[in-house]
Amino acid sequence: MIRGRTEYRLLEHTADLGFLVRADTVEELFERAAAALFDVMWDLDAVRAGPVEREISVTAPDREALLVAWLGELLSLAMAEGWVFGAFQVDRLAPESLSGRAWGEAADPARHRFRTEVKGVTYHRLLVSEDRDGWSARVFLDI
Numbered sequence: 152m153i154r155g156r157t158e159y160r161l162l163e164h165t166a167d168l169g170f171l172v173r174a175d176t177v178e179e180l181f182e183r184a185a186a187a188l189f190d191v192m193w194d195l196d197a198v199r200a201g202p203v204e205r206e207i208s209v210t211a212p213d214r215e216a217l218l219v220a221w222l223g224e225l226l227s228l229a230m231a232e233g234w235v236f237g238a239f240q241v242d243r244l245a246p247e248s249l250s251g252r253a254w255g256e257a258a259d260p261a262r263h264r265f266r267t268e269v270k271g272v273t274y275h276r277l278l279v280s281e282d283r284d285g286w287s288a289r290v291f292l293d294i
Contacts, residue, residue, distance in 0.1 A: 152240040153182035156195045169291040178241040180286040185239040194264040200238030200254040208250045222272040
């Protein structure tokens with residue numbers, strides 16, 4: 152489980168905003184990508200990991216599409232229901248499906264500093280890869 156802010160590197164792009172995350176396992180990679188997404192949107196230092204818990208299940212034809220589906224579902228839930236998620240856990244990751252959970256709370260402008268409006272997760276320059284040092288993902292967001 153990833154709770155709160157995680158290490159990530161912002162990537163410059165003329166129209167979008169990207170980030171690069173690294174992890175030891177592919178499950179942790181997906182968790183770190185979720186934390187990076189929400190840290191781009193909100194200052195995660197002020198977000199409690201609860202009382203809201205949401206279960207997320209997505210399917211897609213490959214690992215890259217699963218990452219987009221996972222992040223897209225989290226973004227959709229947050230925007231539609233007004234949540235700020237601050238903790239993420241991938242419970243099961245198969246070649247074409249993922250199930251996990253996110254914890255957070257209702258967005259409160261008095262406590263949560265809003266940073267960037269994210270409209271969606273894109274496939275532009277998307278990458279999920281493994282090398283001798285672990286896993287990495289490059290994600291660009293439509294802002």
